[in-house]
Amino acid sequence: MNPTGIPDDIIERACEGKTTKEDALFLLGIPPFRLFELADRLRYETVGDTVTYVVNRNINFTNRCVGNCGFCAFRDNTGYIMDIPQILEKVKEAESLGATEVCIQGGLLPDVDIDFYTSMIRAVKAEYPHIHTHAFSPMEVYHAAKQSDITIAEALKRLRDAGLDTMPGTAAEILSDRVRHIICTDKLRTREWVDVITQAHVAGINTTATIMYGHIETIEERIDHIMLIRDIQKRTGGFLEFVPLTFMPYNNRIGDEMINAGRYATPGIQDLQLYALARIILNTHISNIQASWVKLGKKLAQVALFCGVNDLGGTLMEEKISSSAGSTNGQFMSAQELEWFITSSGRKPLQRNTTYKPILNSNPTQIKLKIA
Template identity: 40%
Template sequence: MSNQTEAPASANIDQLMRGVSVPVGHILDKALSDREISPEEAITLFDTQGLDLMALMATADALRQRQVGDRVTYVKVRNINFTNVCYTACKFCEFGRQERDSEAYTFNMDDIVEQAVEAWNWGCTEVCMQGGLNPRLGGNIYLNLIRTLKEVLPDLHIHAFSPFEIQYASQLLRKSPEDVLLELKDAGLGSIPGTAAEILDTEIRQILTKNKLSAEAWVDIIKTAHRIGLRSTSTIMYGHVDAPRHWAAHMALLRDIQRETGGFTEFVPLGFIHQNTRLYAEGLARPGPTGMENIKMHAVARLMLGQDIPNVQVSWVKLGLGMAQMCLQSGANDFGGTLINERISRMAGATTGQYVPPEEFERLILDIGRIPAERTTLYDIRHEGQRHYDASNPQTMREFEPVDAQTSPVPTLQIEV
């Protein structure tokens, strides 16, 4: 085995390797020697069981320690899903609604500003804005949102608008995606989410939705954003009609993009939440990833992507907090965000809640022997180590009680465009 890791980690891995199969041992040794893992080798790792799986987890954890250290980062962020009215009717999504649906909503601009100001007062450094594709809002809504929020909160980082939303604005405004992105950046957009990727495979995407942007369009918009100086996350949605070969090819494509642009801030595996979706109800998908698949996804991501995209994030909304801890010991290093008012996963059937206070993140991070660190969207560290929270300080957000999007009434109001 390679001797490049810390001595205790290397000793543990060497012990595990005594019972590991030869093919898996060869791949893990390549990873520990900082050599590239091919998609074919990743498929082999996704099939690991028993001691092979334990060795994969240990190798991913050792590489995590080497590449990013012992910090587990998180960001204070509020989600503003400003409308759930959407014309696309993706089968894997239960968030979108037709305009006449009783659960349809659209926030007006005053509501959105109020939510952003509340987030800033609670100590959030970011708002994440995404919404359905609502035909009544017009193509200028995205630019108007950015301009209005930056006028009120000039120092707030706005992480907003997936490549699908960028394509939609481009079509409505009859402008190129690059022109749309440049206008948004000039208005104050800080970065974009790399969502709407799902699986970057044409066959899979045709099953998930026939009305969404193509894999090629997603790649083109992401590369364009990176080229003009807007960084983005990268994501995968797995555990539906896909298989390990799709996961490996998807990650290889993200790695190629990162080597070309350097624009990804992190990789975020997103397990399919099946409970309320038509995709599952129609018998087209399985009921999401298993626990072992969640662990393998994060571990293989560390081996395939860690040298190029060093930050691997757990989605605690998808995983649950306990499984998130396990993945943080299997290659991941970021806990994601506080996610105040997250609605998209909840509508699909996620049950883990919409908000985790920073002190709970820190408790869970300390529980696995790591160092908690609050970060910005772009991974600048704001504070490292355990804090002693004052319950009387509103910036701890202890007073916050998230609205339950499934049971509480939501105002149906028109955004001024």
């Protein structure tokens, strides 16, 4: 036993990227600041004191959806659908503000096929070939393939050929079919999410990985989820980052049920424990752990930098999904404010692109970055 109170064998396995489920459960039972200390040490050994961010814009092209996710407050079946000129106008505005990425996602429309998605990407790339297109969740790809009566592999090929650069690893929620049967019965199953993500990696399309936690799942299911992400990364190496997303409990069915039972998602300490645990379980496999300032709030996201986090995500410019579910943390944070948050934490800010390559457009800094 070392001074942290964590057994040496657990620390050794963490350093080697071999943390077990039993190790993770033990770490959740110790005083949280000991857990944070280990995660912070692994963060430093992996990426140093650099904290990254990306200048980007979210574009949610429709809030109409045929899905029935019980956690969604964004869906409105009498809502809006953007046409391509409207999407291009948002990309133009993002570019004028220095964005290097647009993140494009939306609800599932009943009468669209793969051509709907490829035409969107082609239009953006035709006008703005230098803008990185980070678009379409595994659920959207699955839906497009099913609507078009083509394979997942063919759908991914067409999207890639149209100019899709990377994909967000959303629609994961909790990768447990027990949970998914309750919170999103119409959504793709765990093995189907894994299949889409794995095929994307094989096709040369990098993705992110997410977890949406703090609703009906157990602690063990959270750990299993992170370990499944680790298993996929061992096989494909295609994940760029891991992004924990705390459940927003307002204006949706699952949240209403929780609130009626006297529960309000996760307390801040649990959020920080999950970030720390993600760093430890994914050590040597995924280098970048991102804190969502929209979900956590700016100040708790800053604290997360001492719990294994090395990335603060994007400027966003516009964020509709979390705000519709009760987030009050804003929809835009400038690069200047992000850098201030980072430097006031004693860390070194660095603007990056989507694939974690540095963009050196200001003061040079010592960089210690690894692609996941």
